[in-house]
Amino acid sequence: MELTAGDVWVMVSAALVLLMTPGLAFFYGGMARAKAALNMIMMSFVAVGIVGVVWVLWGYGMTAAPGILGGLVGNPVADFGLMEHVGSGDLVGIGFGATFAIITVALISGAVADRTKFGAWTLFVTIWVTLVYCPLAFMVWGGGLLSADGAIGKVFGEAIDFAGGTVVHINAGLAALVLVYIIGSRADFGKTKGYHRPHNVPLVMLGTAMLWFGWFGFNGGAAGSVEEGGLIWVNTLAAPAAAMLAWMLVERIRDGRPTSIGAASGVVAGLVAITPACANVSPIGALVIGVLAGLGSAVAVGWKYKFGYDDALDVVGVHLVAGIIGTVALGFLALPVDGEGGGLFYGGGFSQLVAQIAATVFTVIFTGVMTALIGLAIHKTLGFRVSPEDEARGVDLSEHSESAYTFGEESASYESLAEDARV
Template structure:
């Protein structure tokens, strides 16, 4: 079988999307506290390892192929991808894995600084199996929300080119649920130490995310013309969102920030994800501007409503994901004479389809994540103790520290540290460690 240019492009796109998860690790790692940076990055890297294995064994089968009650694919249909050997379908399977990986990794930002790493390792494969794969099947695999599915046939087929519902609304809802289950960090809203500790790392992560997003959105392009539209929209929307976010900061806070610029870029990327192949470049600019403004306003809601979404997964991914998904009901371009969004004379049909798909995604994810999260929290426990949180989850969960200041941490080794060694019961030693870390 000859390797065509299309196959090569999908493989390159898959590599770009895989790079987004280490990019997210930098983005999240810089946004959290210094004593939690490695744990935050480990949550992203572990998502790669866990989801990749699940995807090969049964995840791909559940997200495509022969359906079970229009809810998920038969897990055994392509178990281990054996049936895909010597076919070009393996390329698509690999590309799909990278979407599942980044979706799960996004959730981790909502529970930064306070989650048990072991509980996260249990949560990831269970959640991707019971939530991500079924929703991907329902939207993209010909399931419930597809054109021939029970809901899709009734409400109309929603547009989600690259993951507004499957990735961002899904991750945003899951992040909110876990943040509520784990509760607030000690000193939430009051402790200035909870501010991002390394903004250059955040900017580097945002840059890698933006770079990888061209593969995220463009990998499924069917024609050269569509690829060009996707590329321009993936450039324009986050640029406009960054400007919108900075304007809000200037008006509200008196000055724009680099953290706001990076967050605005991500909000714009999220919003354009479902719409990248179905809106004009001008529409992408307008969509990005609206997403940047609304996401900038939304990140403050956690203080008003009292939920501790550590790194603004809800404000950025859920809100911007909803904006991008619903906006298609207004600005989707007509396709081959078929009416597009409301602004193009297509009536309310597409808006209704988008609204139903978003609502089903929210409810499905919320219910399943509550069940999974509570099951873990009530058995092995999802949250570290207050003492471990104060000491820092890098030391207490990994016996490492991201930075060496005066001999703190273990410099990347696995030498047992008094804060985590089960044989170290000397309260005075733990107290001294705590004082060093807090200093």
């Protein structure tokens, strides 16, 4: 079988998406406190290792094999080890799908920075990708409940989710919210102004650049034609650009000045929001989605103080909120296909909006319930949270016996920088 141009594009896209997880590691690592930077980076990197193995053994089968349990999930043993695909061109797409599972799990970690046991996190990754990500991916993309032929899809219509508004971002954002409530807030959450400041802003900006670069593969890897690919590319540029400007405008009005962290967060919010819609809205629609995501997420990151959940790196405010905005916006802005359907603003009526809302609500309920069961089981047995003493001295030292930085003596630790360790 000859390697086609389409195969090459999917392979390149898969590499771009895989690069996004190290980019996320830098993004989160720079936003974390100095005494938790390595732990934050490791939480992303270990997701590559665990999910990569799970995907080969049973994860892919759960997303693409013939459905079981009434269309809830694919058969995990049907493609165990991927042996039946060796020698075929299927492995190109299978590898591409693995990169989506990897980054979805890694996204969750930012919410629970500074206080999570690394061993508990690795167990959570293994169980969550198996029982939450894989079933939802099957339900949306594999012909399951939410697809056109699925029980929910037949009733409410098939929702549009080209690259993961429900499967990736609402899924990860809601899981992050549930875990934050289970694990609890950090000891100093909300007690002092500026209690948490990013320790390395240039690292955050580097991570943002890597994420934006990789996102062109994330959104564009499944493009079916040059026309669709071009639309996806422009939309993946336009939405985050608009979201960045919108976020900085909120900061300028609210705080008096825009910030680098705000610009980076705005870019990510726009990328999140355009993910489900990238192939189905016009560039003007992408700008509208970007503005809504930038404004909405910039406001939403402050909800954690109002509602008392310690989402350390704003996974809920960015991924959950922008994911919902992008998914629901398709009900208004989706372009007609061959003159039929489309969103409300294109004369398609309310049918697409109903489908988008139904998929969003189902994802929130499914992910919330499943994550709560998994998280509580781990928290009540192994324990999710480090001791107060380990939290105070830093999870880099307590969980890895390492420090991201050394100052002078090779053995120097953050205990010698007591004041810095507080921020």
